[in-house]
Amino acid sequence: MYFCLVQKSLLNTINSPKELRLLNQTDLPQLAQELREFIINIVATKEGHLGASLGVVELTIALHYAFNTPIDQLIWDVGHQAYGHKILTGRKNIFHTNRQLGGISGFPKRDESEYDTFGVGHSSTSISAALGMAIASQLKGENKHHIAVIGDASIASGMAFEGLNHAGVTKANLLIILNDNAIGIDPSVGALKQYLTNVKKGTQKQDNIFEALNFDYSGPIDGHDLNTVIAELERLKTVDGPKLLHVITTKGKGLKQAETNQVKYHAPGKFDAKTGDLAEKSNEVQAPKYQDVFGHTIVELAEQNKNIVGITPAMPTGSSLKYMMEAIPDRAFDVGIAEQHAVTLAAGMSTQGLIPFCNIYSTFLQRAYDQIIHDVALQKLPVIFCLDRAGLVGEDGATHHGVFDLSYLRCIPNLIIFAPRNELELRNIMYTAQLGLKQPIAIRYPRGRGVTIDWKQLYSKIEIGKGVSLKKGKNIAVLSIGTMAKNVTEAIANLDVSHYDMRFVKPLDEHLLHSIFKTYDIVVTVEDHSIKGGFGSAILEFAAIHQYPNTINVLGVPDEFIEHGGVNVLQQSIGLDAESLKHTIESILLI
Numbered sequence: 001m002y003f004c005l006v007q008k009s010l011l012n013t014i015n016s017p018k019e020l021r022l023l024n025q026t027d028l029p030q031l032a033q034e035l036r037e038f039i040i041n042i043v044a045t046k047e048g049h050l051g052a053s054l055g056v057v058e059l060t061i062a063l064h065y066a067f068n069t070p071i072d073q074l075i076w077d078v079g080h081q082a083y084g085h086k087i088l089t090g091r092k093n094i095f096h097t098n099r100q101l102g103g104i105s106g107f108p109k110r111d112e113s114e115y116d117t118f119g120v121g122h123s124s125t126s127i128s129a130a131l132g133m134a135i136a137s138q139l140k141g142e143n144k145h146h147i148a149v150i151g152d153a154s155i156a157s158g159m160a161f162e163g164l165n166h167a168g169v170t171k172a173n174l175l176i177i178l179n180d181n182a183i184g185i186d187p188s189v190g191a192l193k194q195y196l197t198n199v200k201k202g203t204q205k206q207d208n209i210f211e212a213l214n215f216d217y218s219g220p221i222d223g224h225d226l227n228t229v230i231a232e233l234e235r236l237k238t239v240d241g242p243k244l245l246h247v248i249t250t251k252g253k254g255l256k257q258a259e260t261n262q263v264k265y266h267a268p269g270k271f272d273a274k275t276g277d278l279a280e281k282s283n284e285v286q287a288p289k290y291q292d293v294f295g296h297t298i299v300e301l302a303e304q305n306k307n308i309v310g311i312t313p314a315m316p317t318g319s320s321l322k323y324m325m326e327a328i329p330d331r332a333f334d335v336g337i338a339e340q341h342a343v344t345l346a347a348g349m350s351t352q353g354l355i356p357f358c359n360i361y362s363t364f365l366q367r368a369y370d371q372i373i374h375d376v377a378l379q380k381l382p383v384i385f386c387l388d389r390a391g392l393v394g395e396d397g398a399t400h401h402g403v404f405d406l407s408y409l410r411c412i413p414n415l416i417i418f419a420p421r422n423e424l425e426l427r428n429i430m431y432t433a434q435l436g437l438k439q440p441i442a443i444r445y446p447r448g449r450g451v452t453i454d455w456k457q458l459y460s461k462i463e464i465g466k467g468v469s470l471k472k473g474k475n476i477a478v479l480s481i482g483t484m485a486k487n488v489t490e491a492i493a494n495l496d497v498s499h500y501d502m503r504f505v506k507p508l509d510e511h512l513l514h515s516i517f518k519t520y521d522i523v524v525t526v527e528d529h530s531i532k533g534g535f536g537s538a539i540l541e542f543a544a545i546h547q548y549p550n551t552i553n554v555l556g557v558p559d560e561f562i563e564h565g566g567v568n569v570l571q572q573s574i575g576l577d578a579e580s581l582k583h584t585i586e587s588i589l590l591i
């Protein structure tokens with residue numbers, strides 16, 4: 001008789017870390033293999049962040065094995081690497097809903113699980129949050145551990161240093177796990193990266209930077225060696241005060257292609273779970289991604305204008321500044337996860353006559369708000385801010401939707417705000433901006449593809465503060481800003497209404513607005529942005545100041561955080577898709 005030994009699945013027996021902690025430590029390598037396969041199989045079809053989660057499979061198991069989570073508080077920095085954490089903490093059976101509307105978030109979220117002790121998505125918050133929890137526990141006389149897992153790129157961000165600087169003078173029971181895989185989304189950069197590389201090579205001569213800040217530093221250890229990691233975590237449980245354990249991991253560990261092409265496999269889209277091969281791209285001719293219009297256009301402009309420089313805080317691939325970094329490396333700068341530094345670096349360059357294109361996702365620019373006001377606008381320095389990922393971004397959800405920039409920028413004096421309705425407008429405003437603007441400008445555009453196949457056309461200068469008429473009709477005037485023009489155009493295709501692309505949120509085209517308000521009784525504004533303080537608010541202010549009695553309908557993102565899901569599905573959920581806009585405008589016509 002032939003017995004085939006079928007290995008019992010360990011992962012299927014684990015619905016919480018309590019059950020994980022009942023396993024023999026010798027069983028954990030099998031669990032790690034099963035967890036890795038589980039992540040690969042689901043992300044292969046459901047998409048998401050792959051590399052970072054594969055890189056911390058063993059670390060995740062070790063942390064929940066050694067610490068009494070959720071009593072001991074575990075915080076994941078950024079949280080894109082927390083898929084294993086979610087699967088081991090009771091969400092295995094719903095993990096296939098990851099990042100989908102109504103499903104679980106792609107990042108730890110407090111209201112999703114008691115094991116998600118802090119909501120994350122933007123980097124470098126974990127040390128401050130964990131320290132806050134540790135100090136609170138001390139004050140409450142509690143005896144629990146507080147662990148922050150932070151990557152090598154995230155720990156190089158200013159906010160992380162602020163946390164380290166404070167923690168170093170406390171007796172807080174805080175353990176920082178530095179997950180060092182030598183890469184962010186793109187290869188990590190900066191002097192700290194060089195320092196960590198030397199530490200790993202054993203060639204670091206100076207004092208240990210973390211010990212210099214009063215941390216009990218240990219490592220570097222192999223973050224994939226379960227026994228070594230667990231032993232060190234157990235030892236650190238007995239060490240008082242702030243501690244930092246340096247672990248070395250490989251991003252994408254366990255999937256060959258994810259290990260070798262770590263940038264692409266950070267978020268690879270669909271792929272073959274067996275071979276790792278990426279899904280075939282459709283070969284139909286498509287409109288370009290807005291990021292690539294930016295990336296190729298800045299190269300063209302910078303080749304002609306030697307004063308142009310490009311800056312990205314750790315998003316060369318996401319922003320497509322990578323093209324300029326390849327073509328003109330001495331004038332394109334990846335400053336690491338350092339949005340505040342990126343803005344004021346641009347300001348400094350501008351004082352010397354350079355023309356900086358500072359490319360920062362709308363949501364990440366929130367981190368550099370004072371720098372925009374204090375270092376750029378107040379001094380009227382002509383920095384060109386390119387806000388990629390403006391508007392609803394989709395599956396990254398509430399932490400990443402770029403729906404507040406018009407509000408947070410509009411109140412800043414001296415700042416021009418422009419939103420292109422298509423790729424040609426983006427190219428033309430970039431061309432216009434580098435001709436010698438005497439003040440800063442913010443250009444916002446969305447994630448994803450545009451609408452223009454033949455987009456590499458000759459440049460034309462855009463007159464600052466001028467909107468355009470896209471359709472003449474009767475009854476009402478629909479005013480859109482940015483790429484919402486596409487949805488509006490589709491919505492009113494068979495309606496006798498006028499449509500204007502206002503292009504500028506600041507300065508408004510007041511001449512055009514006076515004409516509109518004198519011609520139409522009803523005005524509708526449409527924006528891929530919060531209705532609080534955005535484009536519609538600007539129009540309401542204009543009407544109030546000039547005492548126009550017109551009816552104004554402001555359509556946009558409601559005053560709430562919009563969760564994760566496909567962009568089209570999210571737009572439908574808040575009435576910004578073409579079909580919903582059509583019904584809304586028809587109902588206004590019926591009034």
Ligand SMILES: Cc1ncc(C[n+]2csc(CCOP(=O)(O)OP(=O)(O)O)c2C)c(N)n1
Pocket residue numbers: 052055078080081121122123150151152153154155179181183184185188251313314315337364367
């Ligand atoms: C403030 C902020 N800026 C940029 C990002 C985009 N981002 C997401 S993950 C990541 C790289 C993180 O690298 P690291 O900290 O080394 O973690 P790893 O992915 O290697 O685990 C970046 C730049 C972000 N989430 N938050």
Ligand SMILES: CC(=O)[C@@H](O)[C@H](O)COP(=O)(O)O
Pocket residue numbers: 049078080121122185267318389393396447
């Ligand atoms: C986790 C994180 O913050 C980044 O990976 C972000 O998800 C990138 O977004 P894009 O995919 O829009 O570049």
Ligand SMILES: [Mg+2]
Pocket residue numbers: 151152153179180181182183184188
């Ligand atoms: Mg890293």
